Amino acid sequence: MALDGTHQQVEAILSSNKPDMVFFDFGNWVPTLARQLGIKSVYYAVVSTMAHSIIKKVTKEMAVEDVLELPPGYPCPTVKFKACEADAVYFLAESFGDGLTFGERITTSIEQSDALAFRTYREIEGPFCEYLAQKHHGKSIFLTGPCLPETKTQQLEDKWVDWLSKFEPKSVVFCSFGSQSILQKDEFQELLNGFELSGLPFLVALTPPQGCTTVEEASPEGFEERVRGRGLVYGGWVPQQLLLKYPSIGCFVNHCGYGTMWEFLLCDCQIVLIPENADQMLNTRLMANELKVAVEVERGENKQISKEDLSRAIKLVMDKDSEIARVLKSNRAKLKETLAKGDLQEQYINNFIQGLQNLVIK
Template identity: 85%
Template structure:
């Protein structure tokens, strides 16, 4: 049921959404769309034609949120029928960026037809010029942490030394970041071509620079200094915050199969691991992780996509693994209700990649947190959690950049040891944050203020 509009929400807005072609962008844009539609605002959502059926179930207000399908042009080098980053290796995503830019004429035709008040975008660096031409405002919407976006403002080139790569931008608000030299080559992705004539770094900075306002999916209580930093980097440009916009869980209770299995164990004793459906490990990485959970000696629930070359998780299990762990370890290859599992009293530790959406979920849980970041934005989220907020630990990687079973086991034992000073500090810091973030109307206040900011922008 739609909520009553606040007295200060005088104008119902007509908003277009045009996210980068990745589920990690489609879904946060759609969650925000739901929050805005809940207040009565109209949304036109531009996305690839083949993606629309996969998102329709997330659309809570089909009377106010209308999908406008785009035909993704074929680009040589891009896998056939690719419409998103799903199934496209990072090294080939530059071709997806070319295809994304190739929808320019379709986007222009749709926006000319719907004539919105505002268009939200992220990787479409050409959208602000188009918006000005058509007579409406453009808003850059960052769905990753503002800490990540703050780092992206730093110019990166392939000629840089490791030391230069790892040097923080001037006046950066988090001197505790301290990148590891092993991550330098991963940060170089920003210097790679990403579409026609632009590097990844140039695409993002241009998108932000040309916008009428910057919007971020965060709370000031977590990332205030980084929001201020970005505002200064962009000459005091308006910064609007939506909050994380996490969806309400439709199912309020765990299925019986999960409850029955978890109830066999003591409170806060089970280690839960989930990396999300987009993460597909190599078989040897998958097996090493499982051996790490076994080595910890604690009960565990691992929810991972089958590794490369395998159709099920069962065929990828280490030799003798099932016989050794017995009923104290469960490996599951399908989707799991992560948010509900984190709330179960038996779950005491959560091992994850530190994706941005997952980050907000675990900050609202009572679990100890162990992080294994894979891609650059996850690494930056991890720095925020480990170095700045001090609510989690990271598993160290070896010289080969792989996670060993010994290091994973050691990290789990460290946070699960009730006598450990580190474990007590992490728990205390997280409890304070949760108290702030769990205030009943915090998200609602952010959305109301956000809408007011949008209305001020178009006056």
């Protein structure tokens, strides 16, 4: 792992600058180095407390049922991996650097650090924060809040406004998986077919699939003609936060990445989730199973999403007469009211700073 090759440079920087503390993530050797120099170390995670709560020792030889078994005291049994997602847990047993597995690198980093820090609110992940504190013998856990960028002074470009303004309020389905998500061509086409099948207007922002340079060449045959006027597929970056606030956007289909999760909790759209990676799967279960603010698209036995299942999920949440849609909207509105309080993020930052100051003088 390239990070491990920076050990000497990091040691030189810490020795010469003598900071009070150092933040790190996968550099499991940083806490020992920092301790030798009289410096506090803080493990700062970019994924959820759920993902860290479920981490345990895993070997490639373990049976699937043992791999999927939740650790003792785990607080939310509905936030877990499905049987077909065992590979996501087996990844903890993969080699990840000098004689360490991925899981060992994370657990060593956590156990050796002086404190843990997460980009979350207790209002959403409180049970997992408490569980981690107990699991790691009262180790300090600091929360920064999601720290989303401000968009108050930004405006949506005319090209998006011109297209979206043609539709009724809350009628358009918006889909974005982020620039790091690159689908196979057949997966890409199945998604587009699902949006077409829904019968609703849609804006899809996806990176061209593997083997294709544009979304146009990757689209199903005849697709553009069939959806002309109500469907738009874009292969570049889009201003996601601004689009989510536009009046005609009524549903957001996404992968439930951690940053995206916080963005949609503060919008007024119905949410449909298609997780791809391990942490996204747990984020999705929290949103759909525990907090009940979203629905997850079911995958078939081949682990793929079908156009029928995607269309069904979209129509379910967009049906104004659906009891499920009403419950989702109500639950999300209650959460948004809590999370959108003007000074909540500032309170978390102030508490975070105070926690760091207390750590230094221990």
